[in-house]
Amino acid sequence: xxxxxxSPTHLIKTRGQQxxxxxxxxxxxxxxxxxxxxxGQGPQFIFQYYEEEERQRGNFPDRFSGHQFPNYSSxxxxxxxxxxxxxxYLCASSPRGQLANEKLFFGSGTQLSVL
Amino acid sequence: xxxxxxxxxxxxxxxxxxxLPCNHSTISGNEYxxxxxxxxxxxxxxIIHGLKNNETNEMASxxxxxxxxxxxxxxxHATLRDTAVYYCIVRVLSGNTPLVFGKGTRLSVxx
Numbered sequence: 001x002x003x004x005x006x007s008p009t010h011l012i013k014t015r016g017q018q019x020x021x022x023x024x025x026x027x028x029x030x031x032x033x034x035x036x037x038x039x040g041q042g043p044q045f046i047f048q049y050y051e052e053e054e055r056q057r058g059n060f061p062d063r064f065s066g067h068q069f070p071n072y073s074s075x076x077x078x079x080x081x082x083x084x085x086x087x088x089y090l091c092a093s094s095p096r097g098q099l100a101n102e103k104l105f106f107g108s109g110t111q112l113s114v115l
Numbered sequence: 116x117x118x119x120x121x122x123x124x125x126x127x128x129x130x131x132x133x134x135l136p137c138n139h140s141t142i143s144g145n146e147y148x149x150x151x152x153x154x155x156x157x158x159x160x161x162i163i164h165g166l167k168n169n170e171t172n173e174m175a176s177x178x179x180x181x182x183x184x185x186x187x188x189x190x191x192h193a194t195l196r197d198t199a200v201y202y203c204i205v206r207v208l209s210g211n212t213p214l215v216f217g218k219g220t221r222l223s224v225x226x
Contacts, residue, residue, distance in 0.1 A: 042202060042217050042218050043216045045213040050211070056213060096211065102164065104161065106157075
């Protein structure tokens with residue numbers, strides 16, 4: 001049973017460019033959340049998707065957007081990249097329901113470097 | 116903002132118990148205490164969670180004080196593979212509530 005998979009593992013972009021990161025949730029999970037982790041900090045919640053809609057959002061600008069597909073996979077898009085967007089981007093999945101979502105399963109992340 | 120306070124770093128000798136403290140003095144009655152850890156170059160990994168009773172699983176034990184204002188994660192026999200950043204999080208268990216991470220405790224297990 002594959003866990004949460006993310007691609008690519010590493011990415012280098014320049015300021016002003018746009019980037020798309022991808023995530024496939026763990027089998028049986030329909031909810032996907034994205035987190036940003038700057039160096040030396042804990043992960044920060046960006047947003048969450050289920051039923052192909054954004055359901056919750058953290059304190060991130062509109063440059064950060066996402067999408068969820070019918071197979072529950074998800075994309076994170078960041079426009080007009082800034083140097084400060086350099087970070088590890090983590091995807092987490094869970095099933096819905098109060099008891100079912102007791103724990104989140106995280107992927108290994110995409111390391112984005114903005115030059 | 117994170118509702119927990121943890122020491123920045125701790126050391127533990129291999130084979131000994133690692134006791135990681137966490138303060139959550141403003142915890143609400145419907146909030147659970149969660150622990151995750153993040154090994155270098157990996158995503159966070161769930162360890163354990165509890166509401167008010169002590170909990171134990173194959174990875175660790177969680178001891179929550181009676182007033183629920185603090186807790187301790189115990190790794191009974193630490194190994195080098197337990198070297199990681201450990202995050203204590205309080206979370207309402209409903210509505211797919213996001214995790215709010217602090218900076219965690221960096222545990223170094225020393226041979």
